[in-house]
Amino acid sequence: MPAHAHRSQTVKVKDVAREAGVAVGTVSRVLNDHPAVTKELRERVEKAMAHLGYEVDVTAQSMRAGRSRLVACAIRDFDIPRFALFIKEAEAVLREAGYTLLLASTTNRPDVEIALLRAFRRRRVDGVMMTLSDEQHRDVRAALSEATMPVLLIDRDRIEALDRVTADHREGARLATSHLLGLGHRRIAMLVGDLKAFPSRSRLEGFRAAYAAAGIAPDPRLLRDDVLSSEDAYRATSSLMSLAEPPTALFVAAMDMLGGCLRALRTMGLAVGDGISVVAGSDSDLAELYWPPITAIAWDLAAMGRHAATMLLERMRGDEIERGRGLTVPTELIIRGSSRPFAN
Amino acid sequence: MPAHAHRSQTVKVKDVAREAGVAVGTVSRVLNDHPAVTKELRERVEKAMAHLGYEVDVTAQSMRAGRSRLVACAIRDFDIPRFALFIKEAEAVLREAGYTLLLASTTNRPDVEIALLRAFRRRRVDGVMMTLSDEQHRDVRAALSEATMPVLLIDRDRIEALDRVTADHREGARLATSHLLGLGHRRIAMLVGDLKAFPSRSRLEGFRAAYAAAGIAPDPRLLRDDVLSSEDAYRATSSLMSLAEPPTALFVAAMDMLGGCLRALRTMGLAVGDGISVVAGSDSDLAELYWPPITAIAWDLAAMGRHAATMLLERMRGDEIERGRGLTVPTELIIRGSSRPFAN
DNA sequence: GACTCTTGATGAACCGGTTCATTGACTCAA
DNA sequence: TTGAGTCAATGAACCGGTTCATCAAGAGTC
Numbered sequence: 011m012p013a014h015a016h017r018s019q020t021v022k023v024k025d026v027a028r029e030a031g032v033a034v035g036t037v038s039r040v041l042n043d044h045p046a047v048t049k050e051l052r053e054r055v056e057k058a059m060a061h062l063g064y065e066v067d068v069t070a071q072s073m074r075a076g077r078s079r080l081v082a083c084a085i086r087d088f089d090i091p092r093f094a095l096f097i098k099e100a101e102a103v104l105r106e107a108g109y110t111l112l113l114a115s116t117t118n119r120p121d122v123e124i125a126l127l128r129a130f131r132r133r134r135v136d137g138v139m140m141t142l143s144d145e146q147h148r149d150v151r152a153a154l155s156e157a158t159m160p161v162l163l164i165d166r167d168r169i170e171a172l173d174r175v176t177a178d179h180r181e182g183a184r185l186a187t188s189h190l191l192g193l194g195h196r197r198i199a200m201l202v203g204d205l206k207a208f209p210s211r212s213r214l215e216g217f218r219a220a221y222a223a224a225g226i227a228p229d230p231r232l233l234r235d236d237v238l239s240s241e242d243a244y245r246a247t248s249s250l251m252s253l254a255e256p257p258t259a260l261f262v263a264a265m266d267m268l269g270g271c272l273r274a275l276r277t278m279g280l281a282v283g284d285g286i287s288v289v290a291g292s293d294s295d296l297a298e299l300y301w302p303p304i305t306a307i308a309w310d311l312a313a314m315g316r317h318a319a320t321m322l323l324e325r326m327r328g329d330e331i332e333r334g335r336g337l338t339v340p341t342e343l344i345i346r347g348s349s350r351p352f353a354n
Numbered sequence: 355m356p357a358h359a360h361r362s363q364t365v366k367v368k369d370v371a372r373e374a375g376v377a378v379g380t381v382s383r384v385l386n387d388h389p390a391v392t393k394e395l396r397e398r399v400e401k402a403m404a405h406l407g408y409e410v411d412v413t414a415q416s417m418r419a420g421r422s423r424l425v426a427c428a429i430r431d432f433d434i435p436r437f438a439l440f441i442k443e444a445e446a447v448l449r450e451a452g453y454t455l456l457l458a459s460t461t462n463r464p465d466v467e468i469a470l471l472r473a474f475r476r477r478r479v480d481g482v483m484m485t486l487s488d489e490q491h492r493d494v495r496a497a498l499s500e501a502t503m504p505v506l507l508i509d510r511d512r513i514e515a516l517d518r519v520t521a522d523h524r525e526g527a528r529l530a531t532s533h534l535l536g537l538g539h540r541r542i543a544m545l546v547g548d549l550k551a552f553p554s555r556s557r558l559e560g561f562r563a564a565y566a567a568a569g570i571a572p573d574p575r576l577l578r579d580d581v582l583s584s585e586d587a588y589r590a591t592s593s594l595m596s597l598a599e600p601p602t603a604l605f606v607a608a609m610d611m612l613g614g615c616l617r618a619l620r621t622m623g624l625a626v627g628d629g630i631s632v633v634a635g636s637d638s639d640l641a642e643l644y645w646p647p648i649t650a651i652a653w654d655l656a657a658m659g660r661h662a663a664t665m666l667l668e669r670m671r672g673d674e675i676e677r678g679r680g681l682t683v684p685t686e687l688i689i690r691g692s693s694r695p696f697a698n
Numbered sequence: 699g700a701c702t703c704t705t706g707a708t709g710a711a712c713c714g715g716t717t718c719a720t721t722g723a724c725t726c727a728a
Numbered sequence: 729t730t731g732a733g734t735c736a737a738t739g740a741a742c743c744g745g746t747t748c749a750t751c752a753a754g755a756g757t758c
Binding site (some may be wrong): 020022023024034035037038039041042064067068069070072073074075348 | 713714715716717718
């Protein structure tokens with residue numbers, strides 16, 4: 011492609027049409043691979059486009075077509091290291107299909123979520139994948155039902171007929187808790203995020219299910235919810251380990267909170283595995299390489315990203331598919347040295 | 355805002371104008387806060403908009419205005435945990451200014467970089483911030499000079515008149531190397547990324563400057579470049595430590611490669627600090643919480659993101675500013691237990 | 699009272715593509 | 729030879745805003 015040439019101002023279909031000696035409609039047909047164009051004309055038009063360095067204006071296309079080939083992704087906070095994998099894979103799938111990714115952070119606030127949905131609609135975004143701070147929030151639900159484009163929920167509870175991809179947090183948490191109970195621990199503390207959102211609720215369910223299966227009741231004083239940052243995890247761990255009867259095991263179930271927990275233990279002079287067992291709710295280099303290595307729950311965020319993008323593409327294509335599909339990726343427990351038998 | 359009402363089809367300026375009993379031009383003026391509208395008419399129009407649930411079509415606005423209020427960010431790979439901080443802060447600044455962020459991954463390939471620049475132009479993107487796989491690549495430079503919108507380089511070398519934000523990798527690497535040399539190490543291995551890109555080149559410069567200042571020559575056999583993934587770092591570390599004369603210190607200068615290095619050492623049964631010192635090129639939870647904690651170079655990626663967005667906004671505003679501005683955030687060396695005096 | 703200025707409102711043209719009713723050429727059958 | 733049927737190409741209307749030349753009304757001046 012030479013692309014050099016007459017970059018005087020911007021070249022438009024009209025210019026290409028004149029250069030090729032055809033009508034604008036024909037140029038448009040060539041651009042859109044319409045079958046009813048003779049090979050000869052097609053070549054003439056393509057030559058003219060190359061010669062003039064023509065580039066379609068996507069805005070103008072969107073204008074007429076009513077769709078933008080944009081897909082928006084709005085999540086709580088980009089700054090969750092492993093979540094980048096989700097976005098990376100989703101972007102790759104979408105780009106492959108000719109879509110461009112719009113990114114926005116909801117900062118976990120309902121009003122921002124609503125404002126973003128509105129902004130996306132104003133941009134004629136073709137599809138949205140997002141998290142929600144609170145699936146029950148009335149105004150958010152209203153905004154979702156007013157959305158004119160398909161919305162796919164990322165790791166959130168079922169809402170009406172929206173598609174969703176989730177990880178099996180319930181099972182992950184159940185496995186982790188059973189594992190600790192099986193090692194003889196009875197005082198297991200759980201650090202979990204915002205219970206208004208699906209992952210934390212599921213994890214708590216799994217935790218309780220494991221206790222129930224063992225016929226024991228967990229000590230409610232050992233539950234810390236609303237652990238949303240590493241600093242929160244630091245504070246929660248410090249306060250838990252300062253209890254008169256501290257826990258013998260810590261289940262740091264919120265994503266990416268392990269650092270704060272370990273920092274607190276180190277500050278207090280406590281060694282993981284020696285008296286206090288630790289299980290992390292998500293795997294990481296830190297979990298793998300810490301000494302002792304930290305038992306962790308793992309799941310495939312890359313697959314989640316791919317599935318999310320693929321499901322959304324299908325929905326945008328308008329295929330006749332049942333509404334409200336859900337896809338759950340499995341979680342597994344990777345047992346390492348940080349979870350040891352309880353020795354009293 | 356009721357927003358209920360006549361959501362028959364989409365409401366347009368024309369409908370609002372009819373409802374308010376004014377001309378479409380007046381509605382447009384109200385939308386754009388044009389001063390020449392009487393308070394009374396403004397209120398009537400606003401009431402009509404609220405009543406009809408009107409929402410402007412950004413595509414149509416872009417069409418006429420020639421600008422999209424989109425800013426694109428294209429980086430090598432989202433999957434660099436700390437880089438999320440950059441994007442997060444940049445997005446916040448841009449959104450505040452009324453822009454939406456487009457995200458794409460270049461996968462570090464020149465052809466993708468060129469294709470993305472073209473795609474951004476087609477979308478009338480107002481500004482771009484991006485990394486480059488190779489600042490010297492002819493076709494990429496040609497594509498950049500053909501770009502019609504301002505482009506800001508993220509952590510890359512000066513190219514013609516483009517703005518840039520960088521971290522002072524040279525100084526960080528110099529500090530790290532001096533530190534190790536000062537501890538008596540003479541055989542320091544360096545793991546670094548692609549030398550075609552600025553950060554790796556700068557780090558190597560800093561490394562060599564420190565050696566030069568000490569009046570010593572580094573052993574070229576201890577340099578490993580093209581370390582781009584954690585697996586690369588694993589292999590490089592393994593091969594280095596298998597040398598007949600292995601290094602006494604490892605400087606893992608590439609970003610986010612520490613995990614692979616530590617994994618290799620663990621596999622080989624080598625303990626950090628005991629015989630082999632380690633310095634990481636970027637800080638992380640892993641570096642801080644590993645035992646012994648890893649000496650690391652740190653810089654403020656959040657500030658880089660904010661500065662990048664701010665500089666790009668200024669440029670897009672068309673302010674009369676000198677071309678080719680550069681902003682460098684400082685790096686510092688956080689000395690921890692992984693770097694110890696060389697004992698022969 | 700005539701004239702000039704100022705200010706607010708109007709609506710047709712425009713941004714750059716796509717779509718579709720219409721046209722013209724050509725083939726084939728009766 | 730005529731009529732029906734295909735198929736490629738045409739170009740005006742359209743998508744939904746913004747802009748700007750034009751106009752009307754009211755204020756101010758002499």
